[in-house]
Amino acid sequence: MTEHATKPFLYVVVCAAGVARDVGELIDAALERNWEVGVIATPLALRFFDTDEVEERTGHPIRSAWRAPGDPRPFPDPDAVIVAPATFNTVNKWAAGIADTLALGTLCEAYGLGVPIAVLPCVSEALTAHPAYRASVERLSGMGVRFGDPHSGEAGEPGTRPEFDWVRALDLVTSGT
Structure with missing residues (x-):
């Protein structure tokens, strides 16, 4: 655990995919498991979820851009990272x-810090077939990054949307399985 935090600090990195709208499910589950949470979003991801709601839930500003030299660090070092x-x-x-x-x-940087990292991919089946993606997953897995099953994000039956297993990421980052 980081030296300054009373609870372990979890970075949640959010990318631009439709399921990002429900990132609050992961945040709530992490808070219930006694994590403090900070969200880092890709610039495009900011349009995919309610940023005000996420900041209210976490008690921290969402980070998406580099801080200026001399600005204080808004988050402590992570104890774990989830990309979902x-x-x-x-x-x-x-x-x-x-x-x-x-x-x-x-x-x-998180790899160099040696913290556990879990990933829940949201990638279509067509893109998971691309050799660059397969090689990337293999390389990151070889670095100790823990991957959940890929989620295509594609609709199933009319009027339904597939479930994204947010809690699985917490299980991966804490247990490694």
Whole structure:
């Protein structure tokens, strides 16, 4: 656990996918399990969920851009990181070591900090078949990143939407299975 926090601190990295609208489910589950939560969103993801609601739930501002030199750090170092939903673009850039957004820079750095990282991909079946994606998942898995089953985000029966297993990410980051 970080030195300054009374509770372990969880970074939730949110990418731009439709299921991001329900990220509050993950936040609520983490808070119930005694985590303090800070959200880092990709710039596009900010349009996919209610940012005011998320800030109210976490008690922290959402981070999406780099802080200016000399600005205080808004979050302590993470005790764990969850990427949910994780998109094709984010998984591939992260595996390649590209840190062109705060979210990607945070993910690249988290590996070096040695904290547990869990990923819930939200990637279509067509994109999961791409060789770059498969290689990226293999590379990140080899780095110790724990992946949940991919979620296509595609609608099932008319009027229904597939379930995204937000709580699975907490299980992955705490148990490693």
